[in-house]
Amino acid sequence: MDHLNDAFAQITIPTPEAMEAFGGSLSTLLKEGDIIALSGELGAGKSTLARGMIRAALKASGQPDEDIPSPTFTLVQQYPFAAADDPGRSIWHMDLWRLESPDEIHELGFEEAISRHISVIEWPERLGGLLPARALWLGIKQRDDDTRLITLSGASVDGAAAWSERLDGCL
Numbered sequence: 001m002d003h004l005n006d007a008f009a010q011i012t013i014p015t016p017e018a019m020e021a022f023g024g025s026l027s028t029l030l031k032e033g034d035i036i037a038l039s040g041e042l043g044a045g046k047s048t049l050a051r052g053m054i055r056a057a058l059k060a061s062g063q064p065d066e067d068i069p070s071p072t073f074t075l076v077q078q079y080p081f082a083a084a085d086d087p088g089r090s091i092w093h094m095d096l097w098r099l100e101s102p103d104e105i106h107e108l109g110f111e112e113a114i115s116r117h118i119s120v121i122e123w124p125e126r127l128g129g130l131l132p133a134r135a136l137w138l139g140i141k142q143r144d145d146d147t148r149l150i151t152l153s154g155a156s157v158d159g160a161a162a163w164s165e166r167l168d169g170c171l
Contacts, residue, residue: 006137006153008164009171013148019045022150023052025170030057030081030118032089037124037131040140045148046122047095049138053120054079054091070122071095076108081118095122102128136163 013019026036026049036053038046047070054068061081071077071093078090092113099105105127113119114132124131136154143149152171154163 007151008154008162009152009167011150011152011171013045013150016045016048019048019148020052020055022170023049023054024056026167027053027056027060029166029170030091032083032086032118033115033134035114035119035121035132035135037135037137038120038122038140039124039137041142044140044142046140049140050093050120050122054093057081057091057118068093072097075099076113078117086116089117091118091120093120093122096126097123099123099126102126102130105130136167 011022013022030053036050038049040046050070051068055065058079058081059065063080068079069077072095075095075098077093079093081089081091083089092109094108094113096105110130121127121131121135124135124137134154136152139151139153141149141151152163152167
């Protein structure tokens, strides 16, 4: 699937602080089963965006602020993000840079993560065809002036409104 052909918006992010703030605004929309796929070269800002999203979500759910490291070496970090109907729900932050084969994702609990939890996935390309079509893709490109261009793409969300409609207030 060529995600650039499915793009519905592009935004320019001027600074790392703005990238983290954009992640925070996305956090207000997170629901059970959401998959946020963050794609881009090393240093593009994937971890910064993920950190902003996770921090804001945790704060909104009344949890204390904590360090949100990139899970480059652990591959997966989980953060409690309980809902009234699912007190065990979490945000799963995955960094798949070190994944050698898409099949390795099953050992990390991938099926549970994408069905019940919220998944924020860096390097989603490493999954081959295993990422569900309902994912929101954010392609991050570093420009010569050090700003970032984010291209957003994604299909409908489990038959609900398309990502473009759902994100209308964040863009």
